[in-house]
Amino acid sequence: MLTDPTFYLLAIPAVILLGLAKGGFAGVGAIALPLLALRISPVQAAAILLPVLVVQDAVGVWAFRKNWDREVLALMIPSAMVGIVAAYFLAAKVSATVVLAVLGAISVVFACYRLWISRGGRVPVSSNAPRALGAALGFASGFTSQVAHAGQPPFQMWVLPKGLSPQVLVGTTAIFFAVINLFKIPAYLALGQFTHENLMAAAVLAPLAIASTLLGVWLVRRVNAERFITIIYVLMIVVGVQLLYKALS
Template identity: 50%
Template sequence: MITNPLFYAAAIPAVTLLGLAKGGFSGLGLLSLPLMALVVSPVQAAAITLPILIVQDVVSVWAYWRTWDKRNVVLLVSGAVAGILMGYLLAAQVPDAAIKLAVGVISIGFAIRRMLLERGATPPKAAPADTPRGLFWGWVTGFTSMIAHAGGPPFQIYVMPQKLPRDVFIGTGALLFAIINWIKVPPYMALGQFTSENLATAAVLFPVAIASTWAGVLLVRRVSGQSFYTAVYMLLVLVGAKLAYDGASALL
């Protein structure tokens, strides 16, 4: 187990952000790995984070039990399996900086465009959960989640135009990423990232993970559906900017 106090000074806020994201404030979790990477390597930070995410998934799936959209989950998981497998096979060849830059730019463009359309004289109608786009964005979600831990924005790009009820949107994401995180366990084991030190450190942070996820659930339920979607679009712009900046900085 890591005993350095500096690690926990960064890890506790990072896990709290993950919990708020799992509770419904999508996007905040992407700030957690950069925080933890200030005190440990990015690879170790990711290995410590995955068991924490799995514990948080239990809380979020339970909190939004049966409020997910089954068709979306089936389509996205089907695509995500192929994306995770390709991410595992290409982990050494594909720079995560390039993935972050691409996802960041696409996320910013999508979110700004949608906000402008929503505020127009005739807001767009809800988009259907169609098979080709569902499989494609599921693949992107799985691939970016495996390579750069950035699966949230692709999921949002596909699902948000459907204008699902707030809890259904959150519940769909909760179940999807719970499944994705379990699928990622064998690749992480194969890559040798689940050491006893990393697992013990993750276990110490479990109470913070559970409490912060519940806090996210309680806070998001105080927000109206329309305000929630506006907040998520704004978070998507900020997260996209963060991803684009990190990717461009690393590539340059």
């Protein structure tokens, strides 16, 4: 079992932010894996976080089970599964250093994209874009989710222009990632990533994962957290740059 205090100093806020994201603060959980990757390998960090994500998904889906968009899920889930399979076959050939660099780059790009959107920037996909693009973005979401639990950017590029209500957007996101996170489990098992050490660390973090998700569900209906979310994205850029530096050096 992991006993490094520094790991838990990073893991506790990471899991809390994941819970807030699952509860409705979309996007802030994307910093969780980059935070852990500052201390342990991104591959091990992803393996520890997957069981945590599955637990949080169950809470999020239950909370928003009545609010979701059938058309988005029907289009994006099958293509995301194809992306997960593709990433699985690639994973055995890619070093942890490459994963670290990819994770850093995704962190910086996603945070900049979200900050740009929050300042009134236009989403680069129109609401009447062809369904083939939606399927391609679903594939990209599954692929990046399998590699680094970073499937939010392509998913949001397709969904945000749809103009869904906040509740439907959160519910659709919760169900989409709940399904693909479950689909990722066999791949992680096949790659031998669910070691005893990783599963024990996930078990220690599980109660916090449930509590933080319930907190997110409660808060999202009561507070305007724009300033908090902006700070998280700025921090994500800093962490992403640090990961890139770590990989390149």
